[in-house]
Amino acid sequence: xxxxxxxPFLEALAAANPDPRSELDYTDPYxxxxxxxxxxxxxxxxxxxxxRTLFAEAPTPEAMVRLGVEGVGQHIRTLxxxxxxxxxxxxxxxxxxxxxxxxxxxxxxxxxALPGVGRKTASxxxxxxxxxxxxxxDTHIFRLGNRTGLAPGKTPREVxxxxxxxxxxxxxxxxxxxxxxHGRYVCKARVxxxxxxxxxxxxxxxxxxxxxxxxxxxxxxx
DNA sequence: ATCCCGAGGG
DNA sequence: CCCTCTGGAT
Numbered sequence: 304x305x306x307x308x309x310x311p312f313l314e315a316l317a318a319a320n321p322d323p324r325s326e327l328d329y330t331d332p333y334x335x336x337x338x339x340x341x342x343x344x345x346x347x348x349x350x351x352x353x354x355r356t357l358f359a360e361a362p363t364p365e366a367m368v369r370l371g372v373e374g375v376g377q378h379i380r381t382l383x384x385x386x387x388x389x390x391x392x393x394x395x396x397x398x399x400x401x402x403x404x405x406x407x408x409x410x411x412x413x414x415x416a417l418p419g420v421g422r423k424t425a426s427x428x429x430x431x432x433x434x435x436x437x438x439x440x441d442t443h444i445f446r447l448g449n450r451t452g453l454a455p456g457k458t459p460r461e462v463x464x465x466x467x468x469x470x471x472x473x474x475x476x477x478x479x480x481x482x483x484x485h486g487r488y489v490c491k492a493r494v495x496x497x498x499x500x501x502x503x504x505x506x507x508x509x510x511x512x513x514x515x516x517x518x519x520x521x522x523x524x525x
Numbered sequence: 526a527t528c529c530c531g532a533g534g535g
Numbered sequence: 536c537c538c539t540c541t542g543g544a545t
Contacts, residue, residue: 339530382543
């Protein structure tokens with residue numbers, strides 16, 4: 304049975320996933336754009352750290368171009384795929400100046416025309432920084448949408464459309480973030496931890512896995 | 526060993 | 536659809 308109303312589900316996820324944007328201003332489109340470009344094949348902690356030190360040195364597109372590929376690389380060497388990302392960050396910044404007066408365009412086509420920016424990155428920027436009705440579907444959200452009944456679909460695009468259609472407009476902003484965190488840390492691919500899921504009561508997933516049996520604490524053994 | 530909060534290209 | 540680029544976490 305499909306979830307009748309997605310609002311309680313999303314409210315529970317929102318409450319369980321406090322806004323992680325504390326040290327960095329991810330409401331700033333440029334900061335967010337760079338952070339998301341850096342995020343592929345890496346951990347969130349790594350991206351946060353790299354973005355923080357990078358922006359301390361080059362907070363604007365102009366400064367980023369001046370810093371150059373080598374300079375950017377210094378900040379992101381611990382991330383996966385960092386060589387390509389360093390090139391993308393600099394070239395993308397140059398194009399922002401050349402095409403958009405140094406601003407991040409509020410436009411999907413313009414965003415996706417930038418190197419290193421695909422559909423998912425553009426969606427996150429449009430949604431989180433600009434408040435547009437966009438969703439990005441990765442493996443976590445795809446699985447969660449189908450498993451929970453929130454947004455069933457055979458293809459990522461179908462799931463995406465279902466999400467944009469079903470999620471109340473006032474909840475769309477940041478919904479991507481709540482869903483992705485929930486999919487990563489609770490509604491996991493192999494072993495979903497339903498016993499600590501705040502939204503289990505609205506979920507149709509049949510496998511309500513029990514909590515792991517508490518192993519006897521290891522006393523000082525002989 | 527396996528999996529990523531992807532994009533670009535064949 | 537497939538593959539490659541890459542480092543870190545588990």
